[in-house]
Amino acid sequence: MPDERPDDRTVRLVRCAQRGDTLAMAELLDLLAPFVVRVCTPIALDQGPDAAQEALVAVFKSLRTLKKPAALHGWVRAIAVREAVRTAHRAARTVPADLSVLPARGDPQLGADIRDVLARLSPEHRAVLMLRDLEGLDERTAAALLGVRTGTVKSRLHRARDTFRKAWTS
Numbered sequence: 001m002p003d004e005r006p007d008d009r010t011v012r013l014v015r016c017a018q019r020g021d022t023l024a025m026a027e028l029l030d031l032l033a034p035f036v037v038r039v040c041t042p043i044a045l046d047q048g049p050d051a052a053q054e055a056l057v058a059v060f061k062s063l064r065t066l067k068k069p070a071a072l073h074g075w076v077r078a079i080a081v082r083e084a085v086r087t088a089h090r091a092a093r094t095v096p097a098d099l100s101v102l103p104a105r106g107d108p109q110l111g112a113d114i115r116d117v118l119a120r121l122s123p124e125h126r127a128v129l130m131l132r133d134l135e136g137l138d139e140r141t142a143a144a145l146l147g148v149r150t151g152t153v154k155s156r157l158h159r160a161r162d163t164f165r166k167a168w169t170s
Contacts (some may be wrong), residue, residue, distance in 0.1 A: 005069060010069065010072055011069040011072075012024075013027050013031070014026045014063070014066065014069035015059075015069055017063055017130050018064050018066070018149060019071075019164055027161065029060075032056065032059065032072075032076055033052070033056065034146035035076065035080075036052045036055050036056055036059075036072065036076060036080045037052045037054075037072065038047070039077055039080040039081060039084065040052040040055060040080050040083065040084040040087075043081065043085060043088055043089045043116040044084040044085075044087045045088065045090070046091070047087045047088060047091045048084070048166045050087055051080070051084040051087035051088070052069055052080070052083075052084075054083040054086070054087060055076075055079050055080040055082075055083035055084070057160075058079050058082075058083060059076055059079050060080075068076075069099065091130065113168075117164055117168050118164070120163070121160055121164065121167075124146075124156055125156055125163065126145065126160070127146060127159035127162055128153055128156040128157050129143060129157065129161065129164065131145060131146070132153075132157055133161075139143060139153045
């Protein structure tokens with residue numbers, strides 16, 4: 001509608017998208033994507049595009065919960081900031097370690113060193129570390145196998161990796 005104000009258009013798009021209108025969702029995506037990128041990039045730096053993508057996925061997954069379509073940009077900003085911070089933390093944790101100090105592959109000392117460091121971890125931490133990092137299971141599957149919640153797997157994995165890293169470098 002040519003005489004619509006931008007706010008009216010946004011409210012209309014949100015309401016249509018909430019009802020499942022895919023064209024409205026596409027228009028809303030076009031409208032929100034640059035805004036989300038502008039919010040995420042200064043926080044997540046090089047990981048900005050990933051954070052923006054995660055934020056947009058979160059926005060569209062929960063769009064139906066937005067009660068006041070006129071508050072869309074504030075609501076989206078909060079989600080984008082949360083996802084950018086989460087992505088930045090995740091990227092900081094995955095900075096590769098200096099592997100030059102590791103024994104060469106096939107060195108019998110490597111296995112002994114790994115077993116020694118693993119022995120310092122609690123059984124719960126060893127279990128989650130092995131399921132996620134050696135077996136490659138996702139958090140949900142690991143949680144089901146361990147009989148705990150997904151959040152518990154995440155926190156145990158974080159602590160296990162941190163403890164392993166500290167023990168390895170000491």
